[in-house]
Amino acid sequence: MDRLRTPFFIVAMVAMALVIFVEIGSPFLLGGHNVGSDFANEAGSLGVSVPNGGQASAPPGRAISYLALVDVIGLFTIALMGAGMVFPQRLVGRLQGIVTLIGSIVLILTALVLLVIAIAEVLLMVTLFLAFPFGTIAYLIIWGFFPRGEAAVVLSLLMFLKLVFAGALVAAQQRFIQNKGLVALVLTSLVCNLVAAFLHGLVPVILVSILDDIGAIVFAIVAIIWAIILLIGSIPAIVKSVRSTASAAVGA
Amino acid sequence: MTRSQKILLGVGVLIVVLFVLSVANGSRSGTGDANSGRSGFVAWLGKLAGSPPTVDRADVTADCLQPGDRLEVKDSCTVKVAAGKGTRSLKLHAVDAVSVTAPVPNDDSTAEHDAAAGEDISVTVDEGGADVVLRCGTCVLTLGGET
Numbered sequence: 001m002d003r004l005r006t007p008f009f010i011v012a013m014v015a016m017a018l019v020i021f022v023e024i025g026s027p028f029l030l031g032g033h034n035v036g037s038d039f040a041n042e043a044g045s046l047g048v049s050v051p052n053g054g055q056a057s058a059p060p061g062r063a064i065s066y067l068a069l070v071d072v073i074g075l076f077t078i079a080l081m082g083a084g085m086v087f088p089q090r091l092v093g094r095l096q097g098i099v100t101l102i103g104s105i106v107l108i109l110t111a112l113v114l115l116v117i118a119i120a121e122v123l124l125m126v127t128l129f130l131a132f133p134f135g136t137i138a139y140l141i142i143w144g145f146f147p148r149g150e151a152a153v154v155l156s157l158l159m160f161l162k163l164v165f166a167g168a169l170v171a172a173q174q175r176f177i178q179n180k181g182l183v184a185l186v187l188t189s190l191v192c193n194l195v196a197a198f199l200h201g202l203v204p205v206i207l208v209s210i211l212d213d214i215g216a217i218v219f220a221i222v223a224i225i226w227a228i229i230l231l232i233g234s235i236p237a238i239v240k241s242v243r244s245t246a247s248a249a250v251g252a
Numbered sequence: 253m254t255r256s257q258k259i260l261l262g263v264g265v266l267i268v269v270l271f272v273l274s275v276a277n278g279s280r281s282g283t284g285d286a287n288s289g290r291s292g293f294v295a296w297l298g299k300l301a302g303s304p305p306t307v308d309r310a311d312v313t314a315d316c317l318q319p320g321d322r323l324e325v326k327d328s329c330t331v332k333v334a335a336g337k338g339t340r341s342l343k344l345h346a347v348d349a350v351s352v353t354a355p356v357p358n359d360d361s362t363a364e365h366d367a368a369a370g371e372d373i374s375v376t377v378d379e380g381g382a383d384v385v386l387r388c389g390t391c392v393l394t395l396g397g398e399t
Binding site for chain 1: 275354374376
């Protein structure tokens with residue numbers, strides 16, 4: 001029971017790596033198709049005609065790609081655990097703290113930049129949407145027809161992969177359940193997935209892009225909080241590593 | 253199975269059930285229209301974001317521009333808005349009926365709106381500026397709203 005079942009652990013790692021790939025690749029999977037006829041109807045109801053309005057296309061959204069900011073922490077944590085199977089435990093133990101510190105700083109900076117971008121975009125969206133009629137037309141062309149169905153398919157795939165990840169992790173070693181940090185991280189990831197699906201389904205399609213961006217803002221903030229927790233958690237490991245290195249040097 | 257394992261399993265099942273319900277609810281929310289969300293949450297966000305600032309008067313030029321910020325149009329007139337900072341709004345007041353054609357901000361398209369006499373028109377302009385074309389037989393508009 002105490003032994004780590006490597007095949008299940010590898011399945012968990014692969015599942016989480018796939019989650020990240022799908023999330024980062026979601027802007028290429030979602031949207032992009034022409035929504036000219038839907039747009040022409042909306043423009044007509046606003047009393048505006050757009051001669052070349054056939055160029056309106058479905059936007060890819062931000063929230064799903066921003067989920068990667070949270071899920072990359074899970075992959076990072078598992079990768080650190082997996083590193084112990086490939087590299088000597090002593091080396092991994094010494095490097096774990098500093099790698100976590102660097103990783104968390106990089107994540108905080110990345111999430112902060114993406115947070116600012118998402119906030120700026122949501123403000124522009126709302127400003128344009130409420131600036132009738134020319135601003136509203138601009139909003140409709142760029143963001144008005146969010147591909148909710150496609151996003152639901154991608155979110156369902158992500159939910160499945162995350163459940164495979166969680167199941168494989170428990171199958172690999174039941175003690176992972178006792179790791180409160182890891183359990184909280186997996187639950188955070190699942191809840192973020194749920195929040196994205198909830199926000200996409202909450203309002204009519206025309207407004208989904210705004211709530212999708214708000215979801216992206218929430219995920220960036222969640223990632224920053226987790227990165228700060230990781231950063232604080234890495235400090236004792238670094239101190240311990242420095243002490244053991246220093247005592248080894250004195251002993252030599 | 254321990255108590256904590258049962259709780260975790262219950263939480264997991266609850267998340268999956270809520271996820272399925274959320275996805276199913278999405279198909280019932282409908283497409284909506286451009287008037288959706290003009291009240292409620294989006295309107296609240298709009299108050300938070302504020303309206304785009306009005307285009308600086310010095311940035312506006314037009315051949316048909318007369319003293320007193322009156323635009324006297326015969327057949328057509330192009331109002332040029334110079335490039336500036338961020339999204340702005342050109343406010344016009346149509347004394348007579350007029351057709352307004354303007355580039356869609358942040359996009360390559362142009363949009364046309366037939367304004368009725370007495371209508372206040374807000375043309376949203378991005379940082380690149382815009383050429384706003386006014387068309388009518390003979391008509392008068394005022395810059396910056398009603399005078």
